[in-house]
Amino acid sequence: xxxxxxxxxxxxxxxxxxxxxxxxxxxxxxxxxxxxxxxxxxxxxxxxxxxxxxxxxxxxxxxxxxxxxxxxxxxxxxxxxxxxxxxxxxxxxxxxxxxxxxxxxxxxxxxxxxxxxxxxxxxxxxxxxxxxxxxxxxxxxxxxxxxxxxxxxxxxxxxxxxxxxxxxxxxxxxxxxxxxxxxxxxxxxxxxxxxxxxxxxxxxxxxxxxxxxxxxxxxxxxxxxxxxxxxxxxxxxxxxxxxxxxxxxxxxxxxxxxxxxxxxxxxxxxxxxxxxxxxxxxxxxxxxxxxxxxxxxxxxxxxxxxxxxxxxxxxxxxxxxxxxxxxxxxxxxxxxxxxxxxxxxxxxxxxxxxxxxxxxxxxxxxxxxxxxxxxxxxxxxxxxxxxxxxxxxxxxx
Amino acid sequence: xxxxxxxxxxxxxxxxxxxxxxxxxxxxxxxxxxxxxxxxxxxxxxxxxxxxxxxxxxxxxxxxxxxxxxxxxxxxxxxxxxxxxxxxxxxxxxxxxxxxxxxxxxxxxxxxxxxxxxxxxxxxxxxxxxxxxxxxxxxxxxxxxxxxxxxxxxxxxxxxxxxxxxxxxxxxxxxxxxxxxxxxxxxxxxxxxxxxxxxxxxxxxxxxxxxxxxxxxxxxxxxxxxxxxxxxxxxxxxxxxxxxxxxxxxxxxxxxxxxxxxxxxxxxxxxxxxxxxxxxxxxxxxxxxxxxxxxxxxxxxxxxxxxxxxxxxxxxxxxxxxxxxxxxxxxxxxxxxxxxxxxxxxxxxxxxxxxxxxxxxxxxxxxxxxxxxxxxxxxxxxxxxxxxxxxxxxxxxxxxxxxxxxxxxxxxxxxxxxxxxxxxxxxxxxxxxxxxx
Numbered sequence: 001x002x003x004x005x006x007x008x009x010x011x012x013x014x015x016x017x018x019x020x021x022x023x024x025x026x027x028x029x030x031x032x033x034x035x036x037x038x039x040x041x042x043x044x045x046x047x048x049x050x051x052x053x054x055x056x057x058x059x060x061x062x063x064x065x066x067x068x069x070x071x072x073x074x075x076x077x078x079x080x081x082x083x084x085x086x087x088x089x090x091x092x093x094x095x096x097x098x099x100x101x102x103x104x105x106x107x108x109x110x111x112x113x114x115x116x117x118x119x120x121x122x123x124x125x126x127x128x129x130x131x132x133x134x135x136x137x138x139x140x141x142x143x144x145x146x147x148x149x150x151x152x153x154x155x156x157x158x159x160x161x162x163x164x165x166x167x168x169x170x171x172x173x174x175x176x177x178x179x180x181x182x183x184x185x186x187x188x189x190x191x192x193x194x195x196x197x198x199x200x201x202x203x204x205x206x207x208x209x210x211x212x213x214x215x216x217x218x219x220x221x222x223x224x225x226x227x228x229x230x231x232x233x234x235x236x237x238x239x240x241x242x243x244x245x246x247x248x249x250x251x252x253x254x255x256x257x258x259x260x261x262x263x264x265x266x267x268x269x270x271x272x273x274x275x276x277x278x279x280x281x282x283x284x285x286x287x288x289x290x291x292x293x294x295x296x297x298x299x300x301x302x303x304x305x306x307x308x309x310x311x312x313x314x315x316x317x318x319x320x321x322x323x324x325x326x327x328x329x330x331x332x333x334x335x336x337x338x339x340x341x342x343x344x345x346x347x348x349x350x351x352x353x354x355x356x357x358x359x360x361x362x363x364x365x366x367x368x369x370x371x372x373x374x375x376x377x378x379x380x381x382x383x384x385x386x387x388x389x390x391x392x393x394x395x396x397x
Numbered sequence: 398x399x400x401x402x403x404x405x406x407x408x409x410x411x412x413x414x415x416x417x418x419x420x421x422x423x424x425x426x427x428x429x430x431x432x433x434x435x436x437x438x439x440x441x442x443x444x445x446x447x448x449x450x451x452x453x454x455x456x457x458x459x460x461x462x463x464x465x466x467x468x469x470x471x472x473x474x475x476x477x478x479x480x481x482x483x484x485x486x487x488x489x490x491x492x493x494x495x496x497x498x499x500x501x502x503x504x505x506x507x508x509x510x511x512x513x514x515x516x517x518x519x520x521x522x523x524x525x526x527x528x529x530x531x532x533x534x535x536x537x538x539x540x541x542x543x544x545x546x547x548x549x550x551x552x553x554x555x556x557x558x559x560x561x562x563x564x565x566x567x568x569x570x571x572x573x574x575x576x577x578x579x580x581x582x583x584x585x586x587x588x589x590x591x592x593x594x595x596x597x598x599x600x601x602x603x604x605x606x607x608x609x610x611x612x613x614x615x616x617x618x619x620x621x622x623x624x625x626x627x628x629x630x631x632x633x634x635x636x637x638x639x640x641x642x643x644x645x646x647x648x649x650x651x652x653x654x655x656x657x658x659x660x661x662x663x664x665x666x667x668x669x670x671x672x673x674x675x676x677x678x679x680x681x682x683x684x685x686x687x688x689x690x691x692x693x694x695x696x697x698x699x700x701x702x703x704x705x706x707x708x709x710x711x712x713x714x715x716x717x718x719x720x721x722x723x724x725x726x727x728x729x730x731x732x733x734x735x736x737x738x739x740x741x742x743x744x745x746x747x748x749x750x751x752x753x754x755x756x757x758x759x760x761x762x763x764x765x766x767x768x769x770x771x772x773x774x775x776x777x778x779x780x781x782x783x784x785x786x787x788x789x790x791x792x793x794x795x796x797x798x799x800x801x802x803x804x805x806x807x808x809x810x811x812x813x814x815x816x817x818x819x820x821x822x823x824x825x826x827x828x829x830x831x832x833x834x
Contacts, residue, residue: 001495001498001499001502002482002495002504002686003480003482003483003486003495003499004478004479004480004493004499004502005478005479005480005481005508006478006502006503006507008466009461009462009465009469009477009479010458010459010460010461010464010465010479010481011458011461011462011465012462013457013458013459014459015459016462017458027405030428033551034550034551034552034554035429035431035551036460036520036549036551037459037517038431039431039460039463040462040463041431042431042433043431043433043436043463043466044462044465044466045462048431049431050433050768050824050827051433051768051769052768053430053765055762055765056431057428057429057430057431057762057765058429058430059428059429060425060428060429061558062426062552062553062554062555062556062569063523063524063550063553064426066430066552077427078428079428080427080428081427081428084762084763085763085765087760094459095459095522096456096459096460096487096519096520096521097520097521097552099484099487100487100521100524100525101524126457126484127457127458127459127460128457128458128459128481128483128484128487134803136512151513153756185670191467240833296540300511316583333800351465351665357714371465372465373465373469374465374466375466375472375828376465376466376469382559384603
């Protein structure tokens with residue numbers, strides 16, 4: 001039934017996604033809500049919150065303010081707060097209540113800028129979309145607003161590889177920005193910048209300098225396309241999971257060569273030893289698309305399976321999808337998909353098991369996803385460098 | 398960041414009348430900081446106290462998010478269902494027609510079949526003015542089980558009936574009055590059953606009351622329905638007053654407010670008031686003497702100990718602070734973001750004992766960045782206070798257990814002693830709780 005979720009509890013919403021992108025950038029993030037939405041973010045969706053000094057605040061919206069449209073009150077509150085808290089910009093994050101009353105966010109941001117002199121913008125989330133939609137909006141706003149279009153001086157920080165789409169909601173652990181950056185350094189890139197997770201606003205400003213952007217979750221694709229359109233920066237979508245690192249390294253290298261007009265090796269090493277239709281039992285991977293694709297590549301690099309399909313309740317970008325990959329919308333879509341295609345192996349967040357009636361029939365491999373189960377399985381998030389799917393390989397032999 | 402976060406003193410607070418409280422202590426006047434230590438039971442977990450019922454959350458998906466983690470950790474996830482709405486739903490109102498279908502689907506497919514449904518809406522429906530009561534009545538007719546309207550709308554938090562008061566009222570919506578049992582009373586407002594060793598049950602027996610009903614102790618819906626037969630409702634927290642008023646009006650059950658105190662004479666006074674309300678001679682001397690001995694022993698061991706007291710404790714922070722100070726301890730810090738009418742009496746009392754105690758608003762944006770950096774307390778009571786003092790002993794003492802009366806005081810002192818012997822970090826205790834920030 002449309003919209004009815006009897007077994008799966010809600011995933012991280014769009015406003016949590018927007019905050020996850022902006023969290024480390026030194027702005028004042030004002031969630032335009034009554035307090036509950038900020039509580040969701042701080043309590044469940046933002047593992048960096050405990051002990052943090054990030055100015056993430058709730059507007060403290062009340063019914064009468066909403067009914068009478070008292071945006072001026074919010075402006076007063078923010079002006080009062082910035083007297084005590086240093087910040088580089090003001091970001092208003094919308095939630096269901098201001099969306100319902102039709103708040104004019106552009107006017108609000110303009111007004112805030114006039115009152116405070118700080119860059120001010122709004123991310124028009126509504127709490128009804130998934131976290132990745134909010135991330136996508138936040139990345140676009142960041143790169144459109146802050147990335148310098150002019151050549152930067154030698155004293156400015158430079159970026160040679162930008163990483164877009166890494167947030168705690170998508171990635172298996174807070175260490176992941178260092179993991180990716182270290183790997184990129186090993187590959188010869190001295191200044192990797194994991195935007196929003198380990199890198200600051202200066203790096204966003206220098207994004208034009210990047211030779212290539214690595215997109216590690218689908219929410220970064222639009223921003224990567226924007227940067228390609230504006231500055232000609234190529235992008236590669238992928239995640240360096242065990243068994244896929246070399247393919248990713250070569251794809252990045254190839255993209256940079258192409259940008260320089262040097263075709264190099266026409267065919268990049270794709271890392272896949274086995275075809276999708278190599279026979280054997282089929283696998284379903286449920287999760288954010290880029291990570292799920294990486295799992296697929298990792299499995300293919302090790303053994304021949306039947307179909308390996310990706311399904312997701314989050315974004316499914318056609319450019320990086322394979323033919324039988326599926327976008328899920330309703331709760332019972334998953335059950336139907338599994339029944340129709342008869343998967344033997346399913347990889348996904350442990351909470352998805354509740355929505356599969358005969359889960360015992362299949363071999364289910366837990367791959368916790370923070371945007372689904374939050375901190376519940378934070379101690380068992382997969383280590384991307386380890387051979388985390390070895391038990392699938394062993395079981396299928 | 399300021400060198401010190403903003404505070405006001407107890408003396409200053411006591412001098413202010415309700416209209417004159419400075420804006421840092423009135424949450425609607427400033428942006429809100431969500432301290433990682435400020436947490437409570439939340440509407441969903443409270444709603445889950447209705448036994449053998451399922452809550453259907455009708456809202457944008459985001460409103461149910463904290464149910465994912467808190468629900469799984471606290472064990473009520475399998476009694477929550479969600480009906481998500483999108484922007485077209487909000488504009489057209491078409492989701493209202495789907496609620497009935499969703500309820501029927503739940504009654505048909507969820508095993509075991511729920512004995513009641515709670516339909517909970519959010520800020521969106523409060524703003525849209527949805528007539529939830531009539532929707533619930535219609536569903537009740539089609540599903541044949543009681544259907545309870547509930548609201549989780551923090552947008553009304555400082556209104557006459559904030560969400561945590563409203564959900565208390567919803568909890569008792571199904572009760573009917575078939576007969577009266579003179580030997581039964583209900584306790585309203587506690588989220589978990591009162592501690593087994595609490596003297597309240599024994600004292601009530603002196604009044605001929607042998608059944609002390611608590612919704613959190615009811616295993617079945619039938620057991621819960623017996624609460625409708627009680628002679629009186631004893632209201633343990635101000636948040637349950639609206640529920641008690643409703644039960645008085647609907648079912649004619651009178652109520653009596655029993656304040657949750659730690660100061661030994663205040664506890665005695667509360668029992669005196671209770672004996673008047675229930676018309677019996679209360680003999681509490683055994684429990685009184687036991688508590689007096691415990692507090693004297695504690696005083697001899699810990700005189701001069703400095704406490705920070707938070708609002709998330711099980712009790713009133715001003716009252717508890719008064720008790721500690723009367724027994725030789727010091728309370729330099731209190732964390733409290735809302736001052737209500739009941740607090741004012743205790744604030745006036747505290748002014749006489751410790752006028753310079755600093756009161757911090759834990760939701761004031763100026764508190765940002767002070768996590769773990771404040772000094773000057775040896776122990777913090779409440780996770781909200783504990784967040785700010787990395788070097789202090791942290792005692793959560795929250796609503797996860799309900800220690801009450803003389804034995805409640807003894808339990809608190811025991812908990813502090815246990816904390817001294819076996820300290821646990823604030824973070825560890827936060828992760829161990831299922832509370833909603």
